[in-house]
Amino acid sequence: MRRGLALVAAMSLLFAACGSDDDAAASTGETELTVSGAASLTDAFGEIGTAFEGEHPGVTVTFNFGPSDGLATQINDGAPVDVFASASPTWMDSVQDDGPGVSKRADFARNRLTIVVPSDNPAGIEDVGDLAGDDVQLVIAAEGVPAGDYAREIFENAGISKAAMANVVSNAEDVRSVVTSVASGEADAGIVYVTDVTADVADRITQIEIPDDINVIATYPIAVVNDSQETDLAASFVDYVLGPGQQTLADHGFLPA
Amino acid sequence: MLLVALPLLALIVRTPWGRIGEVLTSETVLTALRLSLIVATSAAAISFLLGFPLAWMLVRGTFPGKTFVRALVVLPLVMPPVVAGVGLLAAFGRRGFLGSWLYDWFGFQLTFTTGAAVLAATFVSFPLAVLALEAGLRGLDQRLEDAAATLGASRWYVMRRVTLPLMAPQIAAALVLSWARALGEFGATITFAGNLQGRTQTLPLAVFEQLQTDQEAAFAISMLLIAIAFAVIIGLRGRFLR
Numbered sequence: 172m173r174r175g176l177a178l179v180a181a182m183s184l185l186f187a188a189c190g191s192d193d194d195a196a197a198s199t200g201e202t203e204l205t206v207s208g209a210a211s212l213t214d215a216f217g218e219i220g221t222a223f224e225g226e227h228p229g230v231t232v233t234f235n236f237g238p239s240d241g242l243a244t245q246i247n248d249g250a251p252v253d254v255f256a257s258a259s260p261t262w263m264d265s266v267q268d269d270g271p272g273v274s275k276r277a278d279f280a281r282n283r284l285t286i287v288v289p290s291d292n293p294a295g296i297e298d299v300g301d302l303a304g305d306d307v308q309l310v311i312a313a314e315g316v317p318a319g320d321y322a323r324e325i326f327e328n329a330g331i332s333k334a335a336m337a338n339v340v341s342n343a344e345d346v347r348s349v350v351t352s353v354a355s356g357e358a359d360a361g362i363v364y365v366t367d368v369t370a371d372v373a374d375r376i377t378q379i380e381i382p383d384d385i386n387v388i389a390t391y392p393i394a395v396v397n398d399s400q401e402t403d404l405a406a407s408f409v410d411y412v413l414g415p416g417q418q419t420l421a422d423h424g425f426l427p428a
Numbered sequence: 429m430l431l432v433a434l435p436l437l438a439l440i441v442r443t444p445w446g447r448i449g450e451v452l453t454s455e456t457v458l459t460a461l462r463l464s465l466i467v468a469t470s471a472a473a474i475s476f477l478l479g480f481p482l483a484w485m486l487v488r489g490t491f492p493g494k495t496f497v498r499a500l501v502v503l504p505l506v507m508p509p510v511v512a513g514v515g516l517l518a519a520f521g522r523r524g525f526l527g528s529w530l531y532d533w534f535g536f537q538l539t540f541t542t543g544a545a546v547l548a549a550t551f552v553s554f555p556l557a558v559l560a561l562e563a564g565l566r567g568l569d570q571r572l573e574d575a576a577a578t579l580g581a582s583r584w585y586v587m588r589r590v591t592l593p594l595m596a597p598q599i600a601a602a603l604v605l606s607w608a609r610a611l612g613e614f615g616a617t618i619t620f621a622g623n624l625q626g627r628t629q630t631l632p633l634a635v636f637e638q639l640q641t642d643q644e645a646a647f648a649i650s651m652l653l654i655a656i657a658f659a660v661i662i663g664l665r666g667r668f669l670r
Contacts, residue, residue: 241640248643308540313623315641340540341622342629342637352622356523357539 204404205251207235207242209258209317209391210345211282211364215423216256219416223408230404238316238345246270246396253405256393256412258282258346258364259317263392273394274402275409278428280391280420282364284321286379287353294359299325299381302360303334310341310349310358318346321387322362328385350376364389366424390428436654443651444644451648459626460634460649464611467542467630471549471610472603475557479602483561505555512551513619520547520620544621545628549613553606560605564598601664608660612653 208216213236220232235242235252243262246252247270255273257263267273288296294307302309312319319342326335340358343349349361350368354375368378393412395405412420417427444451451457485491486498504512520527520538530536538544572594576586592599614632621628623637631653638646 238640244640244643308537310540310622313637313640339624340627341624343623344618344636355517355521357517357521 201229201231202401202404204230204232204253204401204408205235206232206254206256206408207237207246207250207252208256209239209242210236210347211258211318211367212236212256212391213347214369215366215416215420215425218419218423219412222415222419223411226411227404227407232408236347238312240315240317241345243270246398249398251398251400252396253399253401254393254408255396256391257317258389258391259320260390260392261320262317263394266396267394270396272397274397275406276392276394277409277413278390279393279412279416280425280428282366282389282391282425283381284318284325284362284387284389285365285368285381286360287350287363287368287376288360288379289353289356289358290375290377291356292377293356296360296379298379299329299385300331302326302338303331304338307338308340308357308359309335309338310343310352310361311339312346312349313342313344316343316345317389318349318363319343321389324387325362325381325385328387369423388426391425439647439650439654442644443647447644448648448651451645452652454645456625456634456638457631457645457649457652460629460631461652463542463545463626463628464630464632467545467549467613468607468610470546471553471613472557472607474546474550475554475606475610476561476599476603479554479557479561479606483558483565486558486562487565501558502555504552509552509613509615510619513548513616516544516548516551516616516620520544539620540622540624540628542621542627545617545630548616548620549610552613552616553609556609557602557606560598560602561595564595564602567598568594604660604664608657611656 206216206220213234216234216236220234224230224232239257239259239262242252242255243257243265246255246266255263255266256279263273263276267276286296286299286302288294294301294304296302296307301307311322314320314323323332323336326332329335341352343352346363346367349363350372352358353361354372365378368376393409395402395409399405421427482501486494486501517524517539519525520530522528522531522537522539527538530538538547568591573586573590576590577583581589611630612632613630614636617628617630618633618636623629623633629637631649635646635649635653638649
C-alpha cells in the first residue's frame with residue numbers, strides 16, 4: 172500500500188511537472204482562471220465570464236460545467252480548479268470537508284424547479300400529479316446530481332414517489348441532459364430548474380409550474396478552492412458574481428440568495 | 429508502453445481491494461452485469477447473423493457500389509460513439525425517420541429501452557464481426573466447397589458441413605470481438621438508450637455514474653471490466669489469433 176502511495180505521488184509529480192509547462196506557456200500571454208460550475212449555470216456564467224474578462228485584460232476564464240457531484244469529486248481528486256459554484260450546499264460541503272477546502276464561501280443565487288414537457292405535450296401533463304400517470308416517460312437527473320435529488324424531493328412532497336419513480340426511463344448525467352431529452356421529444360416530461368428553459372429551447376418545451384408548497388428552492392454556494400494558484404483572481408471572480416454578476420443571474424431567472 | 433501501463437497500474441492501486449467483494453456483489457453492479465451480459469451477447473449474435481450474409485456478399489458477390497458498402501460497414505469503427513448515438517436518435521428516436529413512424533402507428537418507442545441499448549451496441553460491434561467473417565471467407569479454399577457440391581451435396585449441406593466448420597476460428601473471433609466491443613459500449617448507449625438501472629445501465633454506464641459519487645465503486649467495476657477484457661485477449665491469442 173505504501174508503495175502504491177509512493178507511485179501515485181510520483182505520478183502526481185509527473186503530471187504537476189507537465190502542468191507547469193503549460194503555466195509557463197500561459198504566463199507569456201494570459202492568466203487562466205478555471206471555474207467549475209453546475210450545469211444549470213452554463214448560460215449565466217458564460218455571460219459573467221465574458222464580462223469579467225472584459226474588466227480584467229489578460230485573463231481568460233475557462234469554464235467546466237457539469238453535475239455538481241461530479242465536479243466536486245473531480246476537485247477532491249486534485250483537479251486544478253480555482254472557483255467552484257455548486258447547485259447545492261451538499262457538494263460544497265464535500266469540497267470543504269473532504270477535499271482541499273474552500274475560502275470566501277457565500278451563497279450567490281437560488282433557483283426554483285419546474286416541470287418541462289415537449290411543446291406538443293404528448294402525455295397531456297397538466298400538473299405534478301400527472302407525472303405519476305400511466306405510460307408517462309419521465310427523465311430526471313441521476314441521484315446525487317442536485318437537480319436529481321430535488322426532483323426526488325418534489326415527488327415525495329407531492330406524495331407520488333413510488334408511481335413517479337416507476338415512470339423514470341432515464342437518470343440523466345446532469346440537468347441540461349434532462350432538457351435535451353425533453354426538447355428532442357424523447358421524454359414526455361422532466362424536472363429542471365426554471366433557468367434551464369433558455370431561449371435556445373424555449374420554442375420546443377413548455378413549462379408547467381410546480382406549486383410552492385411542493386416545490387424545492389435550490390441554494391447555490393460559490394467559493395475559492397484552496398488548491399488554487401490564482402487565489403486573488405479567484406477571489407475577485409467570486410466578488411464579481413456576488414456583485415455585478417447578480418444582475419446577469421437575475422436576467423436568467425435566478426432568485427437572489 | 430508506459431502510456432498503457434500507467435493508467436492500468438493506477439487503477440490497480442486505487443481499487444478498494446478490501447471491499448471489492450462487497451462492491452461487486454452490490455445490487456447496482458449485479459444488475460448492471462446481468463444487463464451487460466444480455467446486451468453484449470444479443471449484440472454479438474445479431475452482428476453475426478446479419479454480418480455473415482453481408483460478409484458473404486462482400487467476398488463472393490459482385491454488385492455495383494461494393495467498395496462504398498464496404499466503407500460504410502467499417503465507418504462505425506472509426507466514428508465517435510456519441511455521434512452513433514445521435515444518428516440512432518435521428519433514425520429511431522420518437523421523432524426520428526423510422527422512430528416517429530413506429531411511434532405513430534404502433535405506439536412503440538425504442539429510446540430508453542433495453543432494445544435501444546442492444547441496437548447501440550450492435551451498431552458499434554457490427555463492423556468487427558463483418559471484418560473477421562470477411563477475412564475468414566477470403567481465406568477459405570473454395571475448391572473444398574466445390575468438391576462437396578460435385579459430390580452431390582446441397583448448398584445448405586455444403587454451408588453447414590464444409591464452409592462453417594472451416595471458418596470456425598474466424599466465427600469465434602467475430603463473436604468474441606463484437607461481444608467485447610459491445611460490452612464496453614458507452615457513448616452511443618447513454619445518448620440513445622439513456623441510463624436506467626436494470627434497463628439500460630450497463631457496466632460502463634454504472635462506472636460513469638459511480639464515478640460522480642462513489643469513486644471506489646467505479647474503480648472496482650473498472651477492474652471487473654479489465655479482467656473480462658484480459659480474459660478475451662488471452663482467449664483470442666490462445667485459439668484464434670495465433
